[in-house]
Amino acid sequence: PVDGGPVRFAVLGLGWFAPDVAIPAIEESDYCETTVVVSGGREKAERVAEEKGVAHALTYDDYADGEASDAYDAVYVCTPNALHLPHVETAAELGKDVLCEKPLEANGERARKCVEACEAGGVELMTAYRMHTTRSIRWVRDVVQDGAIGDPVHARGAFSYNLIAAGEDMDQWRLNPDLAGGGPLMDLGVYPMNTSRFVLDADPEAVHATTVEGPPEFDGLEKYVAFTMEFPDGQVAECDSGYEVAGDNYFEVGGTHGRIRVDVPFNVDADRTITVSKGGEEQVVEVEEPSEMVEEFDYFATGVLTDMEIEPDGRHGYEDMRIADAIYESGESGGRIEL
Template identity: 80%
Template sequence: MDLEVPTAFDERDWERPVDGGPLRFAVVGLGWFGPDVAIPAIAESDYCETTTVVSGDRAKAERVADEKDVEHALTYDDFADGEAADAYDAVYVVTPNALHLPHVETAADLGKHVLCEKPLEATADRARQCVEACDEAGVELMTAYRMQTTRSVRWVRDTVQDGAIGDPVQVRGAFGYNLIAAGEDTDQWRLDPDLAGGGPLMDLGIYPLNTARFVLDSDPVAVHASTVEGPPEFDGLEKYCAFTMEFPDGPVAQCDTGYEVAGTNYFEVGGTRGRIRVDRPFDVDGDRRITVEQEGEETAVDVDEPSEMVEEFDYFATGVLTDMEIGPDGEHGHFDVRTTEAVYESAETGERVDL
């Protein structure tokens, strides 16, 4: 075996000098992820700070602002009216999927850069409108695929692109868990078709879908899929989805996701001369393990790396504060939502769907 797998990832391959800053954020959407994950990551970052929080509930906004020592607490209406707009430079949108567009449009109208959670919106048409709003305003729009800023996943991408495992032939990825067995409340927005735009595919399956695109540095040209409808609590949404993506020049990605399946969380690429697998790649700050197989020999290492949420915010800030091109941009996120719609179309018709 001639491929050495690092155990620690100490450098940002995108790092460059940053003048000015910090990039001041308004965090729009105060479910658990915003206050418990995003705001602490911003506080830990090198180039960012949270100056404003925005919620549909004024009391919640004020409580989070007090707990996190944030100066401004706004409602969605306050935000839309431009209140405290001088207090922030960028907006992080972390609301339910189908509520992204109005907040992205508000940010663009105010001349603020946008980091928007994945998927970019609940439908491809609304995702396209997000892209158009930011393009017309001349502001940056990044789709928040944290895996693309995760150092270990970037190493996998570079290793595959360097040809270390030969020509990529097959990608496999899965992300799912048993929502009901975990005791989660079924009265939540992820099980509301109007807010989520779909079931586990939109919430979890988007991770292996997008990571396949990132690692292969390519976009699929067709999909074929199957879904299994969930129980009544799922309001017509699927409980399981399996899909295949065909890429130019031969690679095929097989992905699956579900809300009623024992926990599954892995990503692997098989090539003509070897294979790379990452276990637990999609958890927030998960304990990842990378296994490389070449010529019958196998090496596995446990990964030591910083928080990918911190990396994501600092990456975005670096792009805004320097001349670094930001990816994944809005059009990248739009393509994923187009792909999920093709997956659902294929599952309904039983046919291969071209993209």
């Protein structure tokens, strides 16, 4: 138990994820509470506040003006990628700690500004990568680091979703370069990218990528990206992501003495299966996961309420955006890009 809680949250961006997943997770958590909701529309904010039993409903302008700032301790940013920075800057100016959805922003430069704003304001900044609080992925990381498959040699991962076949709205922000900053790489590909870094416990030195441009409605964004990351000890991660590929969702690490694979790692609160292949034998484990969003909020709150270091922090999220910039550069030039 942590003294001094709960951490009271202002939740920004009332689309799918915040009201349907994050606010219920906050409600279920031990150390968090939603006291403010913030939306582009006042009526929407008021409706969601009423539905969720939240005391304060604000617009983004109210929030930027510091309204009701005594009513919350921390901010959870869940707006389109390129609208994270202004809200993070406001939070930093108001002295509020920040849990910011992934990707941290729409490119490296804007992500760096998020980090700098929070460092200048002396507030915490956590990048909301669920995989760091997911039991199966944490277990894989621990056993890989303990040598269960010998020396890790390579990671592989994919996360794709066919939004064309799903009949999704082509006017959505995820297909708007100015709001998304990129195509499936920014939305889905960051999962295998970041999980490779987390499990291998290393940052890449160089990338090489192939991108395939989407149909005209994608406004120049890629519909598919395959990328290779080279790590300092000679390890390699191969990942891919697409908006016209159905159902790819796996992560695996191969080592000198075996291989560990996780199936369906990246969907929120999904059932996961871990397969360990070693010495010609295969062991399959069905993992019962606690809710990773509840874990994530309680973990962040624990960091806010104690002097525990919070990871993945803003710099960790910024690193992914540097990698994404390099992937796009490589996709354009066809060359290997050093980081």
